[in-house]
Amino acid sequence: MFITFEGIDGCGKSTQLILLKETLEQKGFKVITLREPGGTQLSEQIRDILLSNKSQINDISELLLFQAARANLVENIIKPALENDIFVLCDRFYDSTTAYQGYGRMIDLDIVKTCNIIAVNGLKPDLTFYLKLPLDVAKERSHKRDLDRIENAGDSFYKRVLLGYELIAREEPERIKIICSNGTIENTKNEILKNIPILNQ
Numbered sequence: 001m002f003i004t005f006e007g008i009d010g011c012g013k014s015t016q017l018i019l020l021k022e023t024l025e026q027k028g029f030k031v032i033t034l035r036e037p038g039g040t041q042l043s044e045q046i047r048d049i050l051l052s053n054k055s056q057i058n059d060i061s062e063l064l065l066f067q068a069a070r071a072n073l074v075e076n077i078i079k080p081a082l083e084n085d086i087f088v089l090c091d092r093f094y095d096s097t098t099a100y101q102g103y104g105r106m107i108d109l110d111i112v113k114t115c116n117i118i119a120v121n122g123l124k125p126d127l128t129f130y131l132k133l134p135l136d137v138a139k140e141r142s143h144k145r146d147l148d149r150i151e152n153a154g155d156s157f158y159k160r161v162l163l164g165y166e167l168i169a170r171e172e173p174e175r176i177k178i179i180c181s182n183g184t185i186e187n188t189k190n191e192i193l194k195n196i197p198i199l200n201q
């Protein structure tokens, strides 16, 4: 099963991904955790370029670099793991590209979605958790000193990203579960667990 976590920076993706990994492993499942962009040597190198404040990247280059990193991760890690019945938990996937490069950067949504399709070559998450949190709460939670290149895009960018996530989630309610991330870590975890079919049989 392929599960992805989505939402703005500081919404709790990494926290919840680890908690779900622990729960699944306690039940005897094999699990790998990944992050996007990243997960292979090439994809981590692309991540460094994308997040560095020294990089001067136009919007289309940014879109294509994310997709290059994704294509490499999908073919080398995700698809082989799924073929071996390993749970794959991924911190961000193509919904992030739709939200950030589509709604945030305002690249034509059809172009973004076509690029997503090319990069994943038929792969789709079975389940996606969109951890919904207001911008001000997310900012308070992430105690980061140095913001990366994308985090430096500003509030109006992030407001578009949040609206984008809402619209993306509404388009595919079966796959994308909207989880309120404004409560405690435990509450959010329990909401997520309720939505994992194999844990509720």
Ligand SMILES: Nc1ncnc2c1ncn2[C@@H]1O[C@H](COP(=O)(O)OP(=O)(O)OP(=O)(O)O)[C@@H](O)[C@H]1O
Binding pocket: 007, 008, 009, 010, 011, 012, 013, 014, 015, 016, 141, 142, 143, 181, 182, 183, 184, 185, 186, 188
């Ligand atoms: N429900 C919660 N209540 C309070 N604090 C939380 C909650 N969930 C996570 N946190 C804290 O908020 C901070 C951000 O969480 P986390 O790193 O999981 O977010 P993220 O979505 O992975 O962010 P990023 O996109 O920047 O990696 C962490 O310090 C984490 O411990």
Ligand SMILES: [Mg+2]
Binding pocket: 013, 014, 015, 091
């Ligand atoms: Mg994180």
